[in-house]
Amino acid sequence: MQINGSIVLYNNDVELLKKAINSFLNTELEVKLYLIDNSPTDNLKYLSSIDPRIEYIFNDANLGFGKAHNVAIRKSIENEVKYHLVLNPDVYFEKSVLEELCGYMQSHHDVANIIPKTFYPDGRLQYLCKLLPTPAGLVVRRFISSDKLIKKVNKKYELRDFNYDKILNTPFLSGCFMFLRVECLKEVGLFDENIFMYMEDIDLNRRLHKKYKTIFYPNVSIVHVHAQESYKRKALLMSHVKSAVYYFNKWGWFFDGFRKNKNKEVIRLIKKINKKL
Template sequence: MFDIVASIVLYNNDKSIEDAIKSFINTDLRIRLVLIDNSPTDKLKYLASDSKIEYIFNNNNVGFGAGHNIGILKYINLCKYYLVLNPDIVFNKGVLEKLCSYIEPRKDIGILSPKVLYMDGSLQYVCRKLPTPVDFFAKRLIPSLFKKRIESYEFRDKDYNQTMNVPFISGCFMFIRSEALKKVGLFDEKIFMYTEDIDLSRRINKYYKNIYYPEVFIYHGYARESATNFKLLLIAIKSSLYYFSKWGWFFDKERQSLNMTAGKIYE
């Protein structure tokens, strides 16, 4: 039985992925890292140079959520916690141990998120409410016209040094109780990329709490590619259309209910 199994989905990654790998395997916990490679060739297989690492080559870009599902399906019954990890994340030794120590006795927590910093040490506002269509499209297309609304959506009016309830945990680092995944299921594979973390967060949040825990921090080389790459922007829009069609556009009572607890201090 592993304490933590993590997966990273790869697609023609550069050498920065090596820092994420080193961060995760630098622990005395019982771990396994699964590299899910969606690249057109298996040139990244050299990354699995440690016995703690497993490399799976898809020979097909199946998407973010579907890629992680490969690892989850294989190890869900073999670990206490499952970590969905981005390839541009780095953190110090001890982070995983602290997350395990915090979540272990708190059985009501389904997903735990640390404080997330940019590489220069400044804060990333990763705490989010479940988005309305206005929140989602305004943030990507015309953020300057909806500044106050976006600030509320990202909890910028809250104290990011407080442990709090967060309906939507960013997919860059989702530390998930395995029992929660068994209860609600895996990532929705109809979503190729960009809203799969919102979908999974809200499904888990129906039965557990999603908690932001700022006593632990990580670094995220956030690129926000959908804002500059037209192809990725189209993928984001397509994913959002599916997401809102699934859960409701402007009449989503569950979204309203889960957002009512958003930002409340967790003790």
């Protein structure tokens, strides 16, 4: 059984990128890694010589996050590969993570996507289980300067009442690490290529969650450097805004029944979990 993975490149920190590459390849499982390069030049092509399990694809254009990953995911579909890992270039992890996740997916056929517990390099937890976003919530988190209000919104949105040590089926999981069942992607579709960057992970996960489980799995962990570039660079902020507008036009700004019901369902589930503690 083969597991394919893909990392989208764009003028990356090479040493950090190598940690991501080595993390994926450090396994006894049969794996293949696609490096999909959106950079202006193919200077990173030499990375394909690190290991024969790497295939480098130079796009000669910046296709965006989701469209570039789709290049590799389509190869997984064509080759009838069972699982595909969408991996950020700033994520690294210990050996056995892939084995553990693969074992869980093998015994839970109703799971379409899974992400492990995730930490910053300094050991702080990243709150990557989220509710489906609302327009008001995104505006507060990106444009309002009130720390008190942002903290209140994040407490609910990032499910901070959840202690992140139990398995949870939630409609929004971060796109930094998406261990995907390819058969499910064939049914619901790949990343929406109308989204250049940001929100594409939410869009795909909600489509998967509508028919399958999308699981937070705390029994293994990864490290995500997570620079939050859209908070620092105006061009990326505008890309985030454009993606958000497209997302809400697609799924609904104020009337999104799926969002309303699923968010309530997750909150109820967390309350039930907390009562058992």
